Amino acid sequence: METRRCAWLLIALAVCIAGCDALSASEEPEVVQVTVPDGFDPVPIPAFNPLTAAKVELGRQLFSDPILSRTEAVSCASCHEATRFFIDGKPRSIGVEGREGLRNAPSLLNVAYQRLLFWDGGSQTLESQVLAPLENEAEMDLPLDAVLERLMNHPDYPTRFVEVFGEGPSIPTLTQAIAAFERTLVSTGSRYDRFQTGDTQALTTLEREGEALFFGRAQCSTCHSGFLLTNQQFENNGLRPTEADSGRARITLNPQDVGRFKVPSLRNVAWTAPYMHDGRFATLEAVVAHYDAGGEGTQNQHPRIQPLHLSTQEKDALVAFLHTLTDEALIP
Numbered sequence: 001m002e003t004r005r006c007a008w009l010l011i012a013l014a015v016c017i018a019g020c021d022a023l024s025a026s027e028e029p030e031v032v033q034v035t036v037p038d039g040f041d042p043v044p045i046p047a048f049n050p051l052t053a054a055k056v057e058l059g060r061q062l063f064s065d066p067i068l069s070r071t072e073a074v075s076c077a078s079c080h081e082a083t084r085f086f087i088d089g090k091p092r093s094i095g096v097e098g099r100e101g102l103r104n105a106p107s108l109l110n111v112a113y114q115r116l117l118f119w120d121g122g123s124q125t126l127e128s129q130v131l132a133p134l135e136n137e138a139e140m141d142l143p144l145d146a147v148l149e150r151l152m153n154h155p156d157y158p159t160r161f162v163e164v165f166g167e168g169p170s171i172p173t174l175t176q177a178i179a180a181f182e183r184t185l186v187s188t189g190s191r192y193d194r195f196q197t198g199d200t201q202a203l204t205t206l207e208r209e210g211e212a213l214f215f216g217r218a219q220c221s222t223c224h225s226g227f228l229l230t231n232q233q234f235e236n237n238g239l240r241p242t243e244a245d246s247g248r249a250r251i252t253l254n255p256q257d258v259g260r261f262k263v264p265s266l267r268n269v270a271w272t273a274p275y276m277h278d279g280r281f282a283t284l285e286a287v288v289a290h291y292d293a294g295g296e297g298t299q300n301q302h303p304r305i306q307p308l309h310l311s312t313q314e315k316d317a318l319v320a321f322l323h324t325l326t327d328e329a330l331i332p
């Protein structure tokens, strides 16, 4: 498992070491950059938390370490599994002692690009986000002082933190290490990318028909636009709401935001079932049927969610197109 994850990182990332000439002369740790192909924005790295190889490696280890949960049985990786596109495959995640949460675990691939985190945008940075699952009683359920105590009493972590940060485990150093690791989780090369950059043979006739519908008559790209196939806004796509989860309104307290959720990226979507904030749809066919029906006519439904009257072939074409968004290097 460990070796596999390392191999995966090597395949998925083109990490280059910047400023190599200067390095030999100075004591500064190597700053790594995540390189991305044309068409992708540069990966945003905040100045206060530069990526270094040792920090990313420490973050990777912390991400997979169950000692960060009360029962020592759940790690970040339990719900964001590296070998399955950083999801858990469950409708709603299961944390310590089998407790079920409210929402579906999103993939963490390309999470560095997300302007706001969580389905409701309730978290602003990858660093501060780390604290939420640690303390959430349906996830890892460990108070932060206990988290730090475990790290400080660990045989290796105190020295590792000092090597990376010049100081021991603390909330800032813990969250910076995990966030640094997460910023390296970039997923690019899909058949759709090859098609975009001029390889017309990369998609079949049916997939091209689906692409034309997605950006044309079906109007999916009203919300699923740009290189991540999301406008990163909060929209209401006509799902029947549940009592438990009002979506963006949980944060803004604005009644017009009831039932609005963050538009998810559709990269790798064929591998990240089940779908929607509560995992209510098991398949892409069910998702397309939802949009074809014009949603459920809910309060605050976006006006572009209208009956589409797609033929069977057109629905198949849309699903086929969604399958072309997979980064094939990540298929287990």
Ligand code: HEC
Binding pocket: 063, 074, 075, 076, 077, 078, 079, 080, 092, 093, 094, 095, 096, 101, 103, 104, 105, 106, 107, 108, 111, 114, 116, 117, 118, 119, 120, 126, 129, 130, 133, 134, 138, 139, 140, 178, 182
């Ligand atoms: C019990 C399962 C579980 C565990 C453990 C867990 N997560 Fe998550 N994660 C989720 C769920 C569910 C969501 C969506 C929550 C929401 O939107 O309210 C999520 C959301 C996220 C997001 C936001 C992604 C986005 O696109 O908005 C990040 C980042 C993240 N988790 C990182 C972590 C890290 C780091 C850890 C460990 C410290 C962790 N998770 C532990 C289930 C889990």
Ligand code: HEC
Binding pocket: 214, 218, 219, 220, 221, 222, 223, 224, 234, 235, 236, 237, 239, 260, 261, 262, 263, 264, 265, 266, 269, 272, 274, 275, 276, 277, 278, 284, 287, 288, 291, 292, 302, 304, 305, 318
């Ligand atoms: C009005 C904006 C909007 C339009 C138009 C739209 N979507 Fe969405 N889409 C969303 C939102 C918002 C979600 C998440 C909703 C939720 O979880 O409650 C979503 C979720 C999805 C998901 C699930 C992804 C996941 O990881 O769970 C898929 C697949 C999807 N849309 C495909 C499509 C397709 C195909 C079309 C065109 C037929 C389309 N969307 C049109 C806003 C939109």
